[in-house]
Amino acid sequence: MTDEPxxxxxxxxxxxxxxxxxxxxxxxxxxxxxxxxTDLSLxxxxxxxxxxxxxxxxxxxxxxxxxxxxxxxxxxxxLVCRDFVERRRDPDDGRRVTHHLTESGSSxxxxxxxxxxxxxxxxxxxxxxxDAAIAVRGLDLVGEALLAERRxxxxx
Numbered sequence: 001m002t003d004e005p006x007x008x009x010x011x012x013x014x015x016x017x018x019x020x021x022x023x024x025x026x027x028x029x030x031x032x033x034x035x036x037x038t039d040l041s042l043x044x045x046x047x048x049x050x051x052x053x054x055x056x057x058x059x060x061x062x063x064x065x066x067x068x069x070x071x072x073x074x075x076x077x078x079l080v081c082r083d084f085v086e087r088r089r090d091p092d093d094g095r096r097v098t099h100h101l102t103e104s105g106s107s108x109x110x111x112x113x114x115x116x117x118x119x120x121x122x123x124x125x126x127x128x129x130x131d132a133a134i135a136v137r138g139l140d141l142v143g144e145a146l147l148a149e150r151r152x153x154x155x156x
Contacts, residue, residue, distance in 0.1 A: 030119055031045075031119070034119040035116065038108070040108065040112050043067070045109075046065060047061060047076070047079060047085070048079070048084060048085075048108060050065075051085060051101040051105065052101055052106070055088065056099055057096060057098050058073060058076070058099070061076075064150075079105065082108075086100050086102050120139070124136065
């Protein structure tokens, strides 16, 4: 089902989609601010969330994060030093390394998840309870769509 105001007949994004794009940008700022309380950056949080789904090679992480491999290496070095991530040799290819979430990394991710979710709840207080629930469910659906897209592209 297509919501008419979200898409024009020519397929271009409509006013609702354009407004949602700006809201996503503002929300990213809110997430970033709340993550500073957990001593994680947004890229670090994203890495931990991806690794929570399973181990990944640097090239896979670079693709998901839309950053270069050298940037992934620098990001991972910091997370390895903090014992949030560990590097493991691929048993089938000794030259290949995969990154995995450690117990400490899992705990840090949980703390960050609570901080970000708490901010979403705070923001939702400016809506009716019904609209706040719809907004949170909408974000959850976006996450489901992103995961489905990765699966369809063979990335999960």
